[in-house]
Amino acid sequence: MPRATRATRIAGLLASVLMLVGAVAACGSSDSASDSSKSGPSGSAKASESTAFPVTIAHKFGSTTIKAEPKRVVTVGLTDQDAVLALGTVPVGTTEWVGGYKGAIGPWAQDNLGSAAVPTVLKDTGTGPQVEKVAALKPDLILALYSGLSKAQYDTLSKFAPVVAQPKEYNDWGIPWQQQTETIGKALGKPDEAKKLVDGVEAEFAAAAKANPAFAKATAVMATPYEGTFVYGSQDARSRLLADLGLKLPTGLDKAIGNRFGANISKERTDLLDQSVAVWILPDTGTAVTKLHQDKLYADLKVVKEGREVFVDESSDFGNAVSLSTVLSIPYVLDRLVPQLAAAVDGDPATKVEQPAS
Known part of the structure; x- marks a missing residue:
């Protein structure tokens, strides 16, 4: 084959290869963009969670500001652990009230615990939270919504972590489950998830009443x-x-x-x-x-x-x-x-x- 003709054909082949490579690269770029858009919702969710903080929650003793997403949650409120679990967080410490369940987690909440480590159980002695045991768990958030926390107990616990106490508009141990869930949702940076949980259970009440x-x-x-x-x-x-x-x-x-x-x-x-x-x-x-x-x-x-x-x-x-x-x-x-x-x-x-x- 003459040199000039071969060169021309090689040049043509190289051009074709370059076009093919460009097309593949474009496809790869398109796929990457597609992958990025697919990961967008989770990325947005993370961004949404990060923008949920700082959050300030009012309660019986004033208000508490939570600056960042809590990682180590202790529930002093006697029933607060269920809402925490429902929102995808496993407390490091819970307070036992009824049932004597491992981790103070009843059978209705076992699926939410999954394979996570069982929380350390604190005892409700009738004299208030076990302060030393709470401190030993190194919490970055203490929840006491379904509680009868006193001002002195609140002040003591607040030395170790932000404390969200019971609301002032209800009697001690009188918070409605809806407000308990939504308040904990705010504290964990998941207010929308908490609202969906509440709406779901309220729908069950409505269905039962209608029937x-x-x-x-x-x-x-x-x-x-x-x-x-x-x-x-x-x-x-x-x-x-x-x-x-x-x-x-x-x-x-x-x-x-x-x-x-x-x-x-x-x-x-x-x-x-x-x-x-x-x-x-x-x-x-x-x-x-x-x-x-x-x-x-x-x-x-x-x-x-x-x-x-x-x-x-x-x-x-x-x-x-x-x-x-x-x-x-x-x-x-x-x-x-x-x-x-x-x-x-x-x-x-x-x-x-x-x-x-x-």
Whole structure:
């Protein structure tokens, strides 16, 4: 082949190769751009989380500023751990209240724990948080929303990390689960996720109320035989369960118990128990019921004679979930409590209110 012709053909081949390389590079560039756009949402989410701080949260003792995303969270509030877990963070420390669960994490929250290390459990001794053990966990955020934290306790804990205490507009231990979840969402830099969680659970309440229109016409009370008869007020999480399902709490309930989450009532106020349904949290659902019905004043009420009582074993997972009433435990509760309430208010005294199978 003549040299000139070969050169011309080689030049042509080189040009073709260069064009092909350019095309491949362009495709690679396009793919990279595409990959970048695919990673954009997560990048945006991270940017969104970073712009969530600093955040300032008001509470009973003033306000607390959280400067950066917390990594080591300790929950002093007795039920705060569930909202933290629901938002994708595993606390390094939790406070045990009911159930005796490992890490103070109930069965309704186990999936949220996953394979993460189980939190260190602090004990609620009745005298406030275990300050030395809290400090030893080296927290960068302490949550005390569902609590009765005192100013002195708040000041002491604040020496170790920012503390978000209970809100001032409610009684101690009176924060609604919705506000608890959304406040913790703000503290963790995930306010939108928290709102979605709340909306999801509220939708379950709405669905249950719609499926049981009798709830809207019924009254209900939550009580326990603690040192006599202890009735829960409108700001207690257990009473909020009933109200969120559309049932009405007894008229004059809060006036009778005062500015507390609940209180013992006198024999003269047994009328507070005579509602469309009375929900009892009992140490057991056998001998405790028998003892309850031995009180003639109570046994003579219509709510008893017409079989409109609901009994919850406080030592069961169901009972513990009722007491906690968190964004994670409430769906677990509704699956069990709603059928009981429906049976109690169906207008037929012959309908037996069954205990949940598990």
